[in-house]
Amino acid sequence: MVYLTALVILALSLGLLFFIAQYYRVSNLLSHHQTQKKTLDALWKIEQIIVNSLNFQEVAQKISDSVLLELGKFGFAIIVLILVDDESKSLKRISISRTQEANTALEISPVPFNNISIPLSATENNCVRSVNENKVLTTAHMANVLVPAIDRNFVEKVQKTLGVKTTITVPVSSKNKILGCLIFSVKKSEKDVSTYEWDIIHGYADAVGIALDNSLLYTDLQTTTKKLDEANKHLQELDKLKDEFVSLASHELRTPMTAIKSYVWMVQNHKAGDITDTAQKYLAIVYSSTERLIHLVNDMLDISRIESGRFQLHPAPFKFADLVHEIQTEFLAKAGERHMNWQTSIDPPDTTVTADRDKIEQVLENLVGNAFKFTGDGGTVTLKAFIKDNNLAVAISDTGRGIAKEDMSKLFTKFGRLGEGLPTLSQPGTGLGLYLSKQFIELHHGHVTVDSALGRGSTFTFTLPLG
């Protein structure tokens, strides 16, 4: 009977032991799960920082603070974030955890926190070593992360005050570039740092790398964007200044030109008495030279306005036939002098177009003028206006010498005059005519095309949208 009781007690004890063992096993498992969960939570917090903050300083501070929240209870007293400064080739303190120990350290430090700088050549310093060798390092001497910035003896005294026992340096990197390191100062010895705590340390170092990379990138982007904005503003100011200068210059140039033109006209028209035929001839040359200058100033003013976007068209509806008739009359005398065939036509004759009449007149004068200029005596110049695809098309053709293929690209450029042409002083040509004509037509949402070949004559066609 006693044996039975002893057996039962033994069995119960074993059972109890078994249950106790199981309990611990389960609770360890649970605790392990809990640990895992805690690690995940802690890492998730860092991820949040990455996602939510792009401001570099903010990120740096948040990192130091949040890590401490997790690790503070495990005797982690101070955490410092350090980054490499490429310019000065040194390590600079960026942020420090907001703990009591950290505050104490800040207060008694002879060098202000942000001024603590360790040159990358100080290879006895653990931070430098961690960065240079991409290794986690542990030391019992806090001085090993502060020398040569702060005197060793002094740090040893401070370390005693703070109760720090172990100092761990962990490199921080992103995309295979080492950005700096984290310093963890713990109030316990190395062997007492748990696996969980190491997981946190490594996890944080990784996340810090990413967060910093993102925020540095963003800061870079902001700086670049700001610089671009400033450059753009500067360009706009320059544009405005250029426009004002051209306007002022035009005014100043026009004033004496007006005087020359006007007084020459007075003499030519006998307001100063009779003059000889020779004098008339000479004055005609003076007059047309001045006209050429005036046209040049006008063209440059127009181009400056177009280029700075300040050019305004003044469109209004008008009968195109009227304008054609004016052009016809304008070139009649010249055609007569040079025995040339000059024809204009418009179909249908009552076509109305909405456009800036002055500018279209300028375009016609330019194109017809060119046709006359580059066609020999006895040749033909025609102007045909017709409707095509809901556009008014105007084709100006001549039987002149045509344009060589290699010269086609120069046609509508500024000052892109071709060959020697037939210019005399009596034919004002600025070299800007075709360029401006193209601009004017395109401002009207039309197109200019040219069909020409050497010896075949040329046809310049422009379109203006109708309706």
Next chain:
Amino acid sequence: MADTPQKRLLVVEDDTALRDLYVQILTDSGFTVESAVDGQEAFDKMKKGGYDLVLLDIILPKVDGLTVLEKLSAEAPPEKPNYHIVVLSNLGQDEAISKAMSLGAQGYLIKSDYTPGQVVEQVNHFLELGDNSSAGSTTA
């Protein structure tokens, strides 16, 4: 034309050579022409009023042409109205042009584009446009 009284014109132009020119050709064409050499003189004369047409330059000493128009609009209409105001200037800025037109100018001519003969033509053209008794006075 012989029975109608001569039209009274005012030429506002600070450049002596041009001012003398315009005064001469307009007088030769049968107008009574007065002149002003700066904005202040222009304002004083236009305030007294009575001109059939004023040729007004913009770049002027003391007070510029546009300011003259502004001041005239701000004041009570002149006893004797100015019927037509035509800006005759070498300043070709679109902003100046629209401002002048909004302040009561009937036209804006770029000096260097016109021979003296063409200026006379333009003056006749504007005079033929008929009376515009509100010119230079209450337009705001």
